[in-house]
Amino acid sequence: MHLNNDENLRDVIELLSIEGITGQEKKIAYAVKDKLINYGVPEEYIFFDDANKKIPFPTETGNLIVKLPGTKTGDRVLFSTHLDTVSLCKGAEPILADNKIISNTETALGADNRGGVGCLVNMLKYIFRNEIDYYPMTILFTVREESGLWGARNISIEDLGYPKMGFNTDGSSPYQIMTSAVGAERWAVEIYGKGSHAGVAPEKGISSTMIASIALSNIYNEGWFGKINKNGKEGTSNIGYYGDQNGNCAGSSTNQVTDYVKINGESRSMHQDFISEITQQYEKHFIAASDLVRDSENKKASIKFKKNIDYYPFKLDDNLEVIKIIKDSANTIGIKSSNVQVNGGLDANWLIRNGIPTVTFGNGHYNPHSLEEYLDIKEYLDSCRLAISIATR
Numbered sequence: 001m002h003l004n005n006d007e008n009l010r011d012v013i014e015l016l017s018i019e020g021i022t023g024q025e026k027k028i029a030y031a032v033k034d035k036l037i038n039y040g041v042p043e044e045y046i047f048f049d050d051a052n053k054k055i056p057f058p059t060e061t062g063n064l065i066v067k068l069p070g071t072k073t074g075d076r077v078l079f080s081t082h083l084d085t086v087s088l089c090k091g092a093e094p095i096l097a098d099n100k101i102i103s104n105t106e107t108a109l110g111a112d113n114r115g116g117v118g119c120l121v122n123m124l125k126y127i128f129r130n131e132i133d134y135y136p137m138t139i140l141f142t143v144r145e146e147s148g149l150w151g152a153r154n155i156s157i158e159d160l161g162y163p164k165m166g167f168n169t170d171g172s173s174p175y176q177i178m179t180s181a182v183g184a185e186r187w188a189v190e191i192y193g194k195g196s197h198a199g200v201a202p203e204k205g206i207s208s209t210m211i212a213s214i215a216l217s218n219i220y221n222e223g224w225f226g227k228i229n230k231n232g233k234e235g236t237s238n239i240g241y242y243g244d245q246n247g248n249c250a251g252s253s254t255n256q257v258t259d260y261v262k263i264n265g266e267s268r269s270m271h272q273d274f275i276s277e278i279t280q281q282y283e284k285h286f287i288a289a290s291d292l293v294r295d296s297e298n299k300k301a302s303i304k305f306k307k308n309i310d311y312y313p314f315k316l317d318d319n320l321e322v323i324k325i326i327k328d329s330a331n332t333i334g335i336k337s338s339n340v341q342v343n344g345g346l347d348a349n350w351l352i353r354n355g356i357p358t359v360t361f362g363n364g365h366y367n368p369h370s371l372e373e374y375l376d377i378k379e380y381l382d383s384c385r386l387a388i389s390i391a392t393r
Contacts, residue, residue: 001333001385003126008384009377011035011125012118013101016094016110016375022084022146026060028117029083032141033064035121040128041066051154055144063142063151066124067161070136078138078163078356079123079387080152080347081116081170082145086369101375111365111375116169117141118380119363123387134391138163142347145170149311152347157354165322166358167390168348171365172376174383177326178360180341181349182235182268183313185275189286193293193301195259203296205257209250211301212242212261215282215289224281228269235269236343237278268343270313279307311349315341322357329389335382337361361386 020028029048037043046066052059064083070076085092089110092103103109120139127134138160142151171178191212196205216239219225228235241264243250251258267278283305290301316323318339330337348358364379 001388003122003381003384005381008118008122008381009096009101011121012114012375012380013094013096015118015121016092016101016114019090020083020085021087021090022144023057023059025083025143029061029064029141029143032083032117032121036066036124039125041124049156049159051151052143054154055150057144057147057150059144059150061143063140063155065141065159066139068134068137071133072135074135075164076136076138076161078140078160078166078351078358079120079391080140080142080166080168080351080358081120082113082142082151082347083117084143084146085110085112085114086146088369099377101377103373106371108368108370109373109375111373112368113145113170113363113365115363115365115375115380115383119169119383119387122384123391126388127391132392136161137391145347149345149347149350152350153311155350155354157356163356165325166348166351166356167322167326167387168346168351168358168360169363169383169387170346170360171342171362172379173362174364174379174386175335175337176340176362177323177337178342178346178348179318179323179339180270180315181313181346182270182343183272183275183349184266184268184310184345185279185307186264186266186310187279187282187305187307188262188264189282190304191261191286191290191301192304193257193259194295194299196257198255198257202257205259206293206295206299206301207257208261208301209258211286211289211293212263214292215285218289219282219285222281224278228278233269233271233274235267235271235274235278237267237282238265240264240266266310270315270341272313275313311345312353314349314352316352316357316359320357322359325393326359326361326390329393330386332393333385333389335386
């Protein structure tokens with residue numbers, strides 16, 4: 001396998017330089033489409049689905065799909081990666097720095113997951129330029145992965161051509177095969193207290209801030225915050241947003257009893273029932289805390305608690321064909337791989353939920369969502385080789 005490494009690096013640098021934060025993927029999607037056509041992929045096999053019409057947030061375009069008939073007879077397989085980056089990547093200027101690609105500006109790089117986009121673009125370029133035989137395959141470039149795996153959760157199996165298995169590229173090391181991942185539930189609580197002058201008549205108010213503080217203190221003391229281990233089951237939870245309805249701080253001034261607080265949080269675990277149990281503990285403690293904080297007329301705050309599943313956990317059987325294929329393909333090109341579990345969400349969570357057993361391999365990006373993000377050149381090129389090896393096995 002002889003890759004044109006200089007050209008491949010120019011390609012990924014170009015892809016990194018194209019803006020496409022989550023929900024605004026149109027520009028990068030069409031750049032990928034144009035690049036594939038330029039490399040010989042017939043335009044008739046490239047299309048967009050209507051996932052953006054199903055996503056409950058403004059999204060410029062649907063998922064980009066390339067559905068190829070193959071030149072060899074066999075089961076259809078899926079390759080996938082996501083187009084979007086986090087907002088911290090806006091304005092990134094990728095440059096080579098020794099054995100890495102970094103951003104030359106005070107931004108994140110966006111290698112999560114333009115490293116994956118470059119990997120699959122390079123795979124298709126190699127196959128079509130060299131006229132190499134390959135099995136039927138579909139390549140899926142998803143939207144809004146970073147804001148909730150929305151592109152993957154709204155796929156149509158029919159659009160994908162009913163693939164038998166999937167190979168997703170996301171994450172750091174291409175030498176680690178992600179075969180299990182946690183699931184997550186998002187929740188939000190709204191605490192409706194009662195305002196009152198904090199100096200003249202504090203007893204007439206019901207402090208939403210105090211209710212939230214009591215609830216969170218009890219949650220922490222009982223071991224339901226952060227890393228959680230209960231009866232042999234492990235998970236995590238976190239508080240994210242804490243403020244008012246408009247994204248501002250809760251409360252207005254020190255002389256006003258805070259009448260409203262909104263808090264967003266999450267629960268994660270490898271066990272779906274434990275995810276629900278963690279979330280239920282939060283709900284229980286907010287309700288209990290509202291009973292403790294009352295006004296002079298013994299009235300209490302009202303609590304509105306909402307929750308929804310963000311993605312489901314999965315653990316693939318080591319004997320599945322998809323794992324054997326990626327292991328054999330790695331061995332063929334001299335890569336030693338190991339199976340790992342990850343504590344974050346992947347498009348694979350929803351692909352598996354939709355009936356496509358999917359493994360994930362990294363593409364060399366490290367420190368994602370931070371100013372220290374970089375793409376390791378050797379590992380990126382190895383991820384390209386691995387994708388090619390799988391497709392042409």
